[in-house]
Amino acid sequence: MSTDSSTLPVAPPAVPAPADVIDLTDKRARRPLSICLLGYRSAPYGGGQGIYLKYLSKALVDAGHQVDVISGQPYPHLDPRVRLIKMPGMNLFETGLASLRPHHLRSWTNVIEWTGKLTGAFSEPYCFGRRVVKYLKQHGRHYDIIHDNQSLSYGMLKLQKLGFPLVTTIHHPITSDLKIALKAANSFVDRILIRRWHSFLFMQREVARQLHNVVTVSQRSRQDIAAAFAIQPAAIQLVHCGIDTEEFRPMPEVDKVPRRLMATVSADQPLKGVSFLLEALASLLPRYPDLELLMVGKPKPGGDTEQLIARLGVGDHIRCVSGISTEQLIRHYNEAEVVVVPSVYEGFGLPAGEAMSCGAAVVSTDGGALPEVVGDAAIQVPVKDSTALAEAIAQLLDDPQRRQELGRAGRRRIEELFCWHRAAEQMTDYYWQVMERENG
Template structure:
């Protein structure tokens, strides 16, 4: 495989949708407030987005505040973190309610929502943010919401705040995949209750003036799920920090080590199909081991499947690790597998490629846009296809080397955060000049 060919899959897309990048000297430094209702990077892609976009915007010369609920993000020292604490009931539990909490209607909403099985953090965060920014936020040039999509965001927009909203992908896809994986009516009822916040998000999304997303696939899916026109959704691809995620030649590869980064109990992430593939591969490769970044729920479906497939001794789980540790784990792996049923972008695929590690990825969601032909793409929900692709790489060191080089080059040229920050700055400028033409009602 020639490294140059790895760029072809994304180039036509970028040529059509990438705005002209304004020279840095022509941009005025902006005062930007990034919002995230929960932003710890261990919790998923939204936290990673906050961390790296804020850093890249600062490096582009802007002043950036991040306003976040718990758990709080990890931000660059040059980024100002404004903590917007809620009740944090997923850590403290329902029993943490005190009399002082009852003085706040937002706290009451959050507590009763959790009590009844709903997910009301976005709604409550939006209430807190609106109250704070109405009083203290007029100095910002741009308020950038990271998929909160709450009534509070519409109130900010109505008050004249220049608001941009990133929607990574429609959570309707998460809901449908979870319902398909449910085994009984009680589970389906709980899943529907948990996702009841989607009613709010659908209504809010239709009335937002400036919506941006992170992949062409998400652009189409958001338009379909939220009844928007694709042309009303702008596109700025995510980036990968190519300094933190980089090849480490000094790190010794662990023979027959494969790696995956996924929420182990989320059906969306396709861990079931990865585990079935590992069980099949173990017959051919007795030394095979899987390092999984993520922790399965005790007694949950993933843990039960591991026991059923007799994989307990083959899997190493790690969680709460630093970015440096994560990059080192990538470097130790011979192959990284992305088994997701759906991804709005696919940050783990980009991270692995940036580290120069061969990738086997499903075609779920936007993953083909990220991986292109710099990795092996297999059908989603197909454990046998995953096993065949992994075996092909384990048996062919030349192919691993070629894919390593192609993957690194693809990320450097198409998906770095510097490029993302430049494109986002252009978009902010269009919003401030009133040139986005994305008013939806």
């Protein structure tokens, strides 16, 4: 077996907390940076982390930097100017436990990953960290910055100890996901399995407390990360996510589909609040019998969402799509009369920002950081309130002028506050701050 294990280093000394606002006024000596972004699982349609890697790497290349992305499976979709370095693991969520082969046993990391899945744990972040340490020790000394996208693995502490300039993005603490999943669990056995799968949180807490340079994507996430991981809020840098406003755009040539609602959701994650949207849909159908919900994301066969659809009798009014291209997604945003974001919690809320950038009228909950993103350019309702959700949707279905006003206001808000070029500039300033501090 290979000996590519990483060890948990002693906690480093405290470092000065970064300022809320990055202001490095002397930029005359700035040069393009060599940046390495890390993502243990970066599916472009499986969640915000893959989207974050795709657009941040593109914006950094647009700013003149050289960017590599090291990712485990499923791999991200990247701008052709960004080099993808594949760091394959066993990908057991797609291949299954029976995919173990004799050659896998030559790597202790593979054995850990397979055993973790066998016992119901989620070992991918830990194993990705081990593989990355081994690779970067041999091939990574030329990078100016290593930027980890929330693997929060012990390997990141190893890189920090080895002298690599490391920045870590934490989108939101997974402790929020755990609490919501436990509340939604149907049985004691389900709760045991959920706790087992989230056992990686112990590693994340230990790692987060010892990282020198942490960045997050919203004020709400900064507060929640500080509380969950016992970090001072002032030690967490804020750089908002962006939206590619050139790509996510209004399409005047596309006609609205009458009575079309749209939601971009991970259908079986309680965090995303799909059950409340389905209940709202059921309550609206007597009034709007031609109502249609387009869900970007498919429920698991036989899962909780599929069962709820059957109980409510709304299956004929739901169309599910997945694995679509970005251009198809943009067209769907433009076709919808109302885009709904029913999430119980969001660390940022990319679907809301994308819809607003496309000029869509949005109904959003006030979960997590969503109020920061939508502001007064959407109708906001309390989380877990299907009645309020239905009332807000009905308001917009009955008022075309209000839909148009919100669509225009949403587009303006995203252009002014959440552009990826602005995010890349702020992130670059933070990279320089980190480099200057660590280089003395």
